[in-house]
Amino acid sequence: MLNVAVRAAREAGKIINRASLDIDLLRVAQKAANDFVTEVDRAAEQAIIDVLLKAYPQHGILGEETGSAFGDASSEYQWIIDPLDGTTNFIHGMPVYAVSIALAHRGVVQQAVVYDPTRDELFTATRGAGAFLNSRRIRVSNRVRLEDSLIGTGFPFRKNDDIDTYLEMFKLVAQRCVGLRRPGAAAIDLAYVAAGRYDGFFETGLKPWDIAAGSLLITEAGGLVGNFAGDGDFLFTGEVLAATPRVYGQIVSLLQRFSKVSPAESGRRAEPDASATAAQVELMTAAADKKSGTLAVPESKRVKAAPRRIKASDVAQPRQTEKSLPPSVYKPKRPKE
Numbered sequence: 001m002l003n004v005a006v007r008a009a010r011e012a013g014k015i016i017n018r019a020s021l022d023i024d025l026l027r028v029a030q031k032a033a034n035d036f037v038t039e040v041d042r043a044a045e046q047a048i049i050d051v052l053l054k055a056y057p058q059h060g061i062l063g064e065e066t067g068s069a070f071g072d073a074s075s076e077y078q079w080i081i082d083p084l085d086g087t088t089n090f091i092h093g094m095p096v097y098a099v100s101i102a103l104a105h106r107g108v109v110q111q112a113v114v115y116d117p118t119r120d121e122l123f124t125a126t127r128g129a130g131a132f133l134n135s136r137r138i139r140v141s142n143r144v145r146l147e148d149s150l151i152g153t154g155f156p157f158r159k160n161d162d163i164d165t166y167l168e169m170f171k172l173v174a175q176r177c178v179g180l181r182r183p184g185a186a187a188i189d190l191a192y193v194a195a196g197r198y199d200g201f202f203e204t205g206l207k208p209w210d211i212a213a214g215s216l217l218i219t220e221a222g223g224l225v226g227n228f229a230g231d232g233d234f235l236f237t238g239e240v241l242a243a244t245p246r247v248y249g250q251i252v253s254l255l256q257r258f259s260k261v262s263p264a265e266s267g268r269r270a271e272p273d274a275s276a277t278a279a280q281v282e283l284m285t286a287a288a289d290k291k292s293g294t295l296a297v298p299e300s301k302r303v304k305a306a307p308r309r310i311k312a313s314d315v316a317q318p319r320q321t322e323k324s325l326p327p328s329v330y331k332p333k334r335p336k337e
Contacts, residue, residue: 005052005112006122012115016090026040044099048101049071059103060078080104085185085187086188097185102213112215123213142196149200150199151181189214193223215240224244226241228261231261
């Protein structure tokens, strides 16, 4: 499945790179205030869908531009696609954008690909098998103090975004960290946290296709992902916080009062991998929103686990892993009979 996702991402990357040579000729439409879509977004998404459904015609699709119009909406497998995360950057010629593809099974992300076509950087992850950049194993940074950390963020840009609240959060974090960065593509931001380039990231107003792939990259790289309150309900709530385990707790202590997610409404988490430590509990979860398609896990299939909140005082020990070669993205293994 990861091989197929990589092939789909590279096909989309070819379309994006060709179009970047003639940006002035692109037809650009506006979905909402400051929210753009180009013919490249649509062509790249269709190319991704064609590759995915050719390999897995029985799977469902959740795309930024096409929604759930393609595939089998009742399938337990659902591909979550953002064909061009950072469209505004793209149409202005700023080379910070990416293709994001994730595969969720019963609401839990199992495979992830984030592809930066301008740098030919391919971030991949398989649940339980680690995260990789161009076939090289990556880990989150080893920084433990927010005062030493470089943090990524995203500015509010939509008409109804609460910019005043964001400025309060910005001030609190900016006064504690080394610096804040805003490239403008959440998929790349999350991939950079997984690769140790950032020590943390927070943003509001995001969609599932912006963060699904990046969230698995981070957890497989040894980091934590959740909402501002430290809970695992983030995929459909829009507010996302990701960081190294120690820095994560310190940012939660600053931002938890701004969280709009009620603990009582948070979805239940999946059980942690057997190889993870207690402090590295997987925070990926399916949302309880019934409008979320197959990512909304049926009540009968949800894991009966007591909710757990990450606190600033939590201390996480890095997961001990043996050195291993990355999984091949070109030679899929045959399933055992």
